[in-house]
Amino acid sequence: MADLGYAALVIALGVTVFATLAPLVGLRWKLPALIDGARNGLWAVTALVTIASLALLYLLATNDFKTEYVYQYTSSDMSLSYTLAAFWAGNAGSLLFWAWTLSVCMALVLFQHRAKNRELMPYVTAVVAGTLAFFIGLMIFVSNPFAQMPFPQVEGEGLNPLLENMGMFLHPPPQLLGYMAFTIPFAFAVAALATGRLGDEWIQSIRRWTIFAWLTLGFGVLAGAQWAYVELGWGGYMGWDPVENAALMPWLVGTAFLHSIMVQRRRGMLKVWNMMLIIFAFNLSILGTLLTRSGILGSVHSFSQSSLGPLFVAFMAVSFTGSMALLYYRLPKLRAEHELDSWVSRESTFLVNNLVLVGIAFAVFWGTMFPIITEVVRGEKITVGPPFYNQVTGPLFLILLLIMGICPLIGWRHASRDNLVRNFLYPVAFGVAVGIILFLLGVRKPAATISFAVLAFVTAGILRDWSRAVRARHQMRAEGWLRAFLRLTVSNQPRYGGYIVHLSVVVIALGVTGSMFYPSETTATVKPGDTISIGRYSLKFEGASEYQTQSKQVLASTLTIYNGGDYLGTVTPERYIHRNHDNPVTEVAIRSTLKEDLYVIYGGKNPDGTATFKVKVNPMVMWIWIGWGVMLLGSAVAFWPEMKRWTA
């Protein structure tokens, strides 16, 4: 089976190299058969990479420990679901997953465009095939998922215990999908530049793919945050680790692109800027894959070191310089069709929004790379951790939220004084009122108070705009409230899907603000029967126990929780020691409410019978996960095929 998988990859490499070159040769020498051949070749690549992927899944499922990848990431005591999830646990499997999903997406693109965009498609085919050739080449020459062990093995090393969590299914696949999916908009952008067809057609072709890339990457980032929160056991969800940053950068640039593309569609402006954004988003996705898999920057995510780094850098150099050179060549054809009429217009707020989004992405990039720069310049290692990012990006995120509230309230082209007063009065008043009330209630940290006030303003602005339109529909068309709301929403899914996404950002920001500014924690070493107090909570340590399972030793503890004397229940924070891994894995106990999380970390039992616990109260964290769900809903509304007929 390993031979079959490897052979499929070798053939796929040959076909992708052909599919990269054939369209270009076919266009140059007017040989349509070559262009058709390249398209058919990519269908074949999809089949071949699917065969290779199924072969790896089969090897994993059957515990074929002769295969090095299976030996490294699985063991016979693992459940089938985690055994199959090992597909994306290591370098070679992740590369195969990347190539597989890209080949499947490309097949979908070929199907969608079977009878349209005939000028663009040969270039799209060449770019995607070139990217596939790179990833398949890496598997064949550097990181082969089908490599065999020099000696037969009867048992595997097993999955890193940190990866044995639901997050293993929710975080890496969407994140890798998000990275991969930016290839499609990038390919269309390059095709538009190469052909000079820089009108609306390429923009329309990529809208859904960009939302898909943005959604899956965003989903992956939040799933990773949730995973870190429940599994890493330090009580936070964002450590500003290089790999977390790597996912954030293309997502932020993709967010900027999704906004500025509206200005291009509506006003024919920002054409050069949009090209640059999609070029950066793709290259940052490649950088993200590199940082995740190369180990060039220390990270909790880099589960192995590899020699992939220089090859990724070479690929990025080619894709970045090539696409930027094309952009330079086409600059004369990318002039804006309209001018900006006024500073006080939606277009200008989009410009500021883009500036801040790209600014945050740059700040994250800079912080991630600064340790390397310092080491080169000063010869000394430094750390760039959470305090840096919180201080640098915190104010920028606040400005971004403010713009998010302002933008929908300002009209296109030129907003009159009446427009501003009419649209801003109530949201601003609501935001200020919320700020004052919170201040009076004791929320006195300036950044937190301002943040909550801004969030109130954004929410009021969105809901006011939405409710006015629903009310108008209800009155003018005599539709019931619910019907008017639903029909209005589906009458313009991109707009109202966007509003839902904005609301989700508000909900997430609510959770981030609360948990960032008002956490509390205590560490205590106690004996059975003792009580730990934190805020209104009392936690009585009932006792500790140990037991053995097939794969790990479990150290468990039980605590009874009281809130101001009221019994709330028991929690059992644990630690696991996996048979193949020295470091214990923390299994925290979390008692979540909308108001706050009680987060209990078991530090272990001491020789004198006492046990050490770290207990945290993290306010409003649950809102982050609620916002995650709302974001998914909003993206689905924007992504779903438009149902305008239903509203007629």
Next chain:
Amino acid sequence: MDSLRRLLGIIPVAVLLATAPAPALAASADRVNEIASQLVCQCGCGLVLNNCNHEHCEPRDSMLAYIGQALDQGKTKDAIIASLVESYGEVVLAAPTKRGFNLVGWITPFAAIAAGGGIVYLAVRAWMVWDRRTREEAVEIAADDPYLLRVDDELKRYEERMG
């Protein structure tokens, strides 16, 4: 010379670390946490010191113990951090200092945004149509969007009806 100075600096801290009692700190846990949140554990986990969750993490335990002991001796936060930097190097800090070359790290993101803002300003000025006629013609919404026109029309009629 730097290495020698660092080596000499390590000695007093190393003595303190070696003799520091593990837990049971008299210093307030909040003060210890506040200082620890600005440091990185040196066990290789890459986490902020008070977030390292390794079971038997010698660097974490001794650094926390040192912070507690130094606080008990009346040392200031800056002095404690400085002595740990002397021992481990700047890599122990969770964020770069705000002096020397490190200042480049802090300033560059804001400088880049300011430069970007300047470019946007110049570009917009170049775009701007100051022509009075054009401004008079400008309307609040795009005239070519049937959806927005319909919503606007409905809102206008609704507001007229409501008085």
